[in-house]
Amino acid sequence: MSARVTWATALRVLTQLRRDPRTIALLLAVPPFLLALLKGAFYSDPRAFQHVGGPLVGLFPFSTMFVVTSITMLRERTTGTLERLMSLPLAKLDLLFGYGIAFAVVAVAQACVTGAVAFGLLGLEVAGSTAAVVALAVGNALLGMSLGLFVSAFARTEFQAVQFMPAIVFPQLLLCGLFVARDQMIGILQIVSDTMPLTYAYEALDSVATEGSLGSRGALDVTVIAGATLLLLALGALTLRRRTA
């Protein structure tokens, strides 16, 4: 692995993104817009908005980075640039970490804009620090990125890659505890949600939002998020083949 190559890759990915201002605008504007919609929808029940709003600020980057990464990686595969990179003196981790750095930068920007709108304009309040929510958002973005990277190997077209969003992200959102407390679900679904990384992401955010700090449970959640991110990155690295049939 080389810092030079990792850094060059991060810069390259950011330059590509900069060439696409519409995507940047969507990345930054859609989460605040959805939160504003949610606030209006919960007009007659402000407490419900307070309950889901905080965790949502931290969950948006997960789903965004999932889609962005799986499409970008699929493009690397279909245009032959991945094959070229794999024939060059570039370590797989250079590529993965390069992507990681670039998307972390995007995630920080997205989480800051979303947080500023939510906490500044929409009157969202959390018991803990807003900085902790933003920090968790960035961690979740990296989790979404590594998941997107891994599943992109199973998509042959962009249509398929986009369908992974409802297939892989939505079930995790439905079962993570955001919509229904997990102890009120059918037993089998509780077990299923135990195996989903987003459950831990939600719990960590919920601890900060309602209890004010991560606590010991939250520390475990963060460990699971970090572990799942690294595991998925390792699995993603396995899908990058230097030799193909």
Next chain:
Amino acid sequence: MTGPAAIVVDGLRVKRGGRAVLHDLSFAVASGSVTGLLGPSGCGKTTLMRAIVGVQIVESGRVEVLGAPAGSPPLRARVGYVTQAPSVYGDLSVRENLRYFARVLGAPQERIARVLDTVALGGQADRVVSSLSGGQMARVSLATALLGEPELLVLDEPTVGLDPVLRRDLWATFRELAGAGTTLLVSSHVMEEAEHCDELLLMRAGELLAAESPGELRARTGCERLDEAFLALIEQRGPAR
């Protein structure tokens, strides 16, 4: 002009999708030579090139490049490979593409201006690649491979779709590179390009029909024109598998 072998292929077999695409190929490519890999579309040229670069899963046989097994890590900086479809980032400018690949290769940034000059793209350096013509994109892809000053350049149909002047200039560039010690393996499905090569590998349906110089091919077949010589070879061999 030619020295020890840069590529040694011995008993190479490759299957793709359950079908044999390369049947027991054996040959050597002398270092510092321009070797043309010629044959009709679909005869296995690209698969053979991929095996030499080390990105192809092979069934059996030995492929040795610059004294090391094909695809081994030390070769990644010493072998340049240009695929038939340009593999560069369409959403970056020509210069940004080259800057990135130069960093990956650890090549000095000053070399960018030089390779742009070599492929006659100096004036397009700041254009976004997706706005270029197909031929220009192919040259960006070639420039990228030149950045690392590789000892072996494997070029898959580099002159396809180029205008005659550019094609001539590119062959002159290949000749210059060979003069400086680079070994080039260049594929083409146009027999007239064989004229520019020191050595020829003629392929058909996954088999090697001949490995010799244009002069030897002429002498052996008694045909002055190389496309006729190729036909004569095919007729000697009988129908393809």
